[in-house]
Amino acid sequence: MRILRAAEYRSMPWKNGGGVTTEIAVSPTGAGLDDFGWRVSMARVELSGPFSQFAGIDRTLAVLEGDGIVLEIAGYPPTSINRVTDPFSFPADVQTSAALIGGPITDLNVMTRRSRMMHSVERLVISAPVEIRTEADTTLILCLNGEVIVPAAEPVRLGPLDTLLPEPDSASLLVQPAHETTLFVIRIGGISGND
Incomplete structure (x- = not known):
């Protein structure tokens, strides 16, 4: 078994440049934001605004810290996510924006390439x-x-x-x-x- 320590995670800018994400694990190892098969990361969301879009990717979001967010996803009703709601899955290649409920949050993002x-x-x-x-x-x-x-x-x-x-x-x-x-x-x- 492998242990990934929090102190060793890699930080990088969001795809849309609006913040910083902390990468927990990615496959294949060393893959970038355009060529991963799967990716698990955390992000600190300081402001309401649009999400990065990822073509051909399915995404699940869970709130780890903070009061939560309301997701506005094209084709979906508004969805409120907080620390006790179930992780929420949605396509990462549709227009999505988030409104913070009570200040900054930290979220968990899991993404996989839909075709594989x-x-x-x-x-x-x-x-x-x-x-x-x-x-x-x-x-x-x-x-x-x-x-x-x-x-x-x-x-x-x-x-x-x-x-x-x-x-x-x-x-x-x-x-x-x-x-x-x-x-x-x-x-x-x-x-x-x-x-």
């Missing part, structure tokens, strides 16, 4: 050990707050905003929180019939 793969994002609030399914092609477990321990020959500890990538051949993984902790479980898989 799909993804899901699950928020888990845990206060006791839990078994997490990891049978997807790629699974990432982001610890939002607190600390979790993954039992192993050498136990793995995840702190705030650290991410764990289990081995792709494992069906599940036990995680033990030190106290109530919020995790985001991101599962990414190829579309059948595509390489």
Whole structure:
């Protein structure tokens, strides 16, 4: 398994230049904003305004910090997202703008290239050990707050905003929180019939 520490994440400008994004992981490794297969990142949103558009990409957004946002997506009714609502999925290549509800937020963005793969994002609030399914092609477990321990020959500890990538051949993984902790479980898989 791989551990991605929050202190090692890479920061870069938004595609539209309106802010800064923190890249947690991308595939293939080193891919840019125009040629990734999948990408997981966080962004600090300081002002209301338009989202960057990504041709051929599906996107899921979750609020990690702050009061939330209202998304205005072409063809969709306005959608309010906050720290307790489910992660929200939408096409990243349609016109989208966001209005902050009560000040800046930090969000989690998961994006996959529609022609090749799909993804899901699950928020888990845990206060006791839990078994997490990891049978997807790629699974990432982001610890939002607190600390979790993954039992192993050498136990793995995840702190705030650290991410764990289990081995792709494992069906599940036990995680033990030190106290109530919020995790985001991101599962990414190829579309059948595509390489």
